[in-house]
Amino acid sequence: MSLKLWHQLWNDVFAVKIVPVQFVPTPGTAARDSNSSRDLGLGGDVVALSGAFRFLETAFRGEIPPRRKRNSFCPPETDEAQPIGLFWIEFWRVSEPPYRNLTKAELFIFGPFRRTNNLFVDAFLQSNRLDHVSQVMGYHTSYLDHFLKTQNFILRGDGPLPFHYRHYIAIMAAGRHQCGYLINLQKQEFLLLGGEHSWLKGLSSIPPKLKNLYDINKILAHRPWQLNTSHIEKLTKGKDSWSLAEVIHAIVILTHFHSLCSFVFACGVNQEVDQAGGYKYQMPGETRGSAHPSNTNQSNPKDIPTVDITEDWKNSSHVGPPSPTEPEVGINTIMQRMKTLSEQNEECTPVELAKRFESIETQSAELGLVGAERLETPADISCFIEDGKFGYQDFAKRDEQFDFPTFRVQDYSWNDHGYSLVNRLYNDVGNLLDDKFKTAQNLTYYTMGGRTDVDTSRFRRAIWNYIQCLLGIRHDDYDYGEINHLLERSLKTFIKSACCYPERVTKKDYDRVLREFKHSEKVHVNLMVLEARMQAELLYALRTVNRYMTN
Numbered sequence: 435m436s437l438k439l440w441h442q443l444w445n446d447v448f449a450v451k452i453v454p455v456q457f458v459p460t461p462g463t464a465a466r467d468s469n470s471s472r473d474l475g476l477g478g479d480v481v482a483l484s485g486a487f488r489f490l491e492t493a494f495r496g497e498i499p500p501r502r503k504r505n506s507f508c509p510p511e512t513d514e515a516q517p518i519g520l521f522w523i524e525f526w527r528v529s530e531p532p533y534r535n536l537t538k539a540e541l542f543i544f545g546p547f548r549r550t551n552n553l554f555v556d557a558f559l560q561s562n563r564l565d566h567v568s569q570v571m572g573y574h575t576s577y578l579d580h581f582l583k584t585q586n587f588i589l590r591g592d593g594p595l596p597f598h599y600r601h602y603i604a605i606m607a608a609g610r611h612q613c614g615y616l617i618n619l620q621k622q623e624f625l626l627l628g629g630e631h632s633w634l635k636g637l638s639s640i641p642p643k644l645k646n647l648y649d650i651n652k653i654l655a656h657r658p659w660q661l662n663t664s665h666i667e668k669l670t671k672g673k674d675s676w677s678l679a680e681v682i683h684a685i686v687i688l689t690h691f692h693s694l695c696s697f698v699f700a701c702g703v704n705q706e707v708d709q710a711g712g713y714k715y716q717m718p719g720e721t722r723g724s725a726h727p728s729n730t731n732q733s734n735p736k737d738i739p740t741v742d743i744t745e746d747w748k749n750s751s752h753v754g755p756p757s758p759t760e761p762e763v764g765i766n767t768i769m770q771r772m773k774t775l776s777e778q779n780e781e782c783t784p785v786e787l788a789k790r791f792e793s794i795e796t797q798s799a800e801l802g803l804v805g806a807e808r809l810e811t812p813a814d815i816s817c818f819i820e821d822g823k824f825g826y827q828d829f830a831k832r833d834e835q836f837d838f839p840t841f842r843v844q845d846y847s848w849n850d851h852g853y854s855l856v857n858r859l860y861n862d863v864g865n866l867l868d869d870k871f872k873t874a875q876n877l878t879y880y881t882m883g884g885r886t887d888v889d890t891s892r893f894r895r896a897i898w899n900y901i902q903c904l905l906g907i908r909h910d911d912y913d914y915g916e917i918n919h920l921l922e923r924s925l926k927t928f929i930k931s932a933c934c935y936p937e938r939v940t941k942k943d944y945d946r947v948l949r950e951f952k953h954s955e956k957v958h959v960n961l962m963v964l965e966a967r968m969q970a971e972l973l974y975a976l977r978t979v980n981r982y983m984t985n
């Protein structure tokens with residue numbers, strides 16, 4: 435609901451106090467055309483709240499979104515849903531101060547869609563913040579719903595692992611991709627739940643039981659095909675052993691956070707406002723860094739490099755492609771090719787299909803990558819990493835002496851096997867994951883760039899299957915030849931980097947790829963990277979657990 439409407443409805447009866455809690459930066463809009471929350475024009479007063487809201491209130495002090503956005507009311511439904519801001523609102527019975535009778539106080543999001551708004555409020559209440567990941571995912575409300583439910587369940591719901599363990603496992607997982615953003619968020623949660631401070635010194639300070647998980651973490655993150663029953667056996671036998679239910683819980687957390695790293699880097703998600711390097715909105719006339727909540731030490735402003743997110747987005751694809759970049763074939767060509775493919779209906783022999791899979795796999799091994807390898811890892815991240823050199827290896831070039839076979843989905847699939855195993859060993863988490871996978875796989879608005887009524891299923895399937903192909907997984911009923919028709923080289927390079935080397939990907943790479951597509955669509959592609967990767971890792975892990983149990 436828009437502020438204007440609130441104004442019309444309530445201004446005569448209530449005085450309204452509004453506290454801006456957090457503003458959501460919208461791509462391409464600079465949130466700086468107004469400088470005081472009093473400008474909200476509701477005749478209310480602004481009050482500061484204590485506790486969790488206070489630091490946000492300080493950080494976002496005085497900044498409100500652009501007027502034209504603020505006054506918009508329920509635009510037609512599109513996938514470009516953009517939330518605007520999060521407010522704490524108090525409704526008072528009398529319009530003149532001194533106020534008597536507070537009738538209602540609510541945390542509220544103003545934005546185009548009530549559903550996104552409610553989800554954001556829930557997300558905020560769950561973790562005392564509306565993190566940037568949720569904000570970016572907010573483009574796709576139905577997906578965000580499943581994502582948040584799952585994440586909340588595996589971290590905060592019923593399950594065999596102690597709560598602080600869960601967050602530490604998340605840190606270990608994010609460490610594999612040097613994802614400082616997730617590590618910092620999880621460190622805070624770990625401490626809030628009573629985790630011991632000393633564990634945050636690094637892997638050398640944690641109990642052996644937790645440390646024993648590290649091999650699985652490393653293998654699942656980079657070469658899941660190498661996982662075998664001896665890894666599970668090592669964990670579940672002897673001193674400090676894990677129960678199978680605990681192993682499954684840990685595996686779900688690990689795979690969730692490995693793939694979330696892909697999403698974070700591939701969308702160029704910025705640090706949170708209270709993290710080093712986090713952005714802040716600047717008050718007119720304010721010097722950089724001065725309003726950061728933790729920046730009380732003015733003598734050394736370099737410690738907290740504030741980044742103006744609006745600058746960042748100004749350089750984004752809305753204002754034309756950054757150069758130099760590879761030319762892209764464009765949406766018309768992709769649509770034309772999808773049409774040709776659906777008319778062709780070519781029958782292929784199983785041998786030919788297998789060959790096409792292998793050829794895509796071999797070609798992917800020849801692809802370059804975006805960005806450069808990270809040479810130095812900061813100490814506060816490297817303390818959570820062991821064997822940092824162990825990384826992705828092209829499946830086509832995998833260790834020959836072990837002869838790892840291609841993973842055939844017809845032999846072990848999520849629907850027929852993985853889902854029920856995970857459900858059996860760890861409450862109903864299979865249902866949550868299943869809903870999430872299905873939503874990510876089937877999500878469509880029948881649009882492509884500005885075109886409407888487009889059947890995009892072929893394009894989306896090519897992306898999903900390409901991601902799993904990078905991890906050695908083959909869907910027997912799919913003609914992998916389609917991938918080369920529909921995904922051009924620059925997109926494949928981006929996907930491969932996001933999936934297998936996320937730490938190399940930056941906002942620049944995000945800007946350079948899919949330049950005719952909307953932000954919501956690029957985020958959509960990154961959601962598929964997240965989910966297809968997570969499902970692939972889980973398939974390997976669950977198949978191994980199943981083998982171990984039936985041995």
Ligand SMILES: CC(C)C[C@H](N)C(=O)O
Nearest residue numbers: 878879880881890955958
């Ligand atoms: C990834 C995008 C091309 C998806 C497309 N916008 C759809 O609605 O299906």
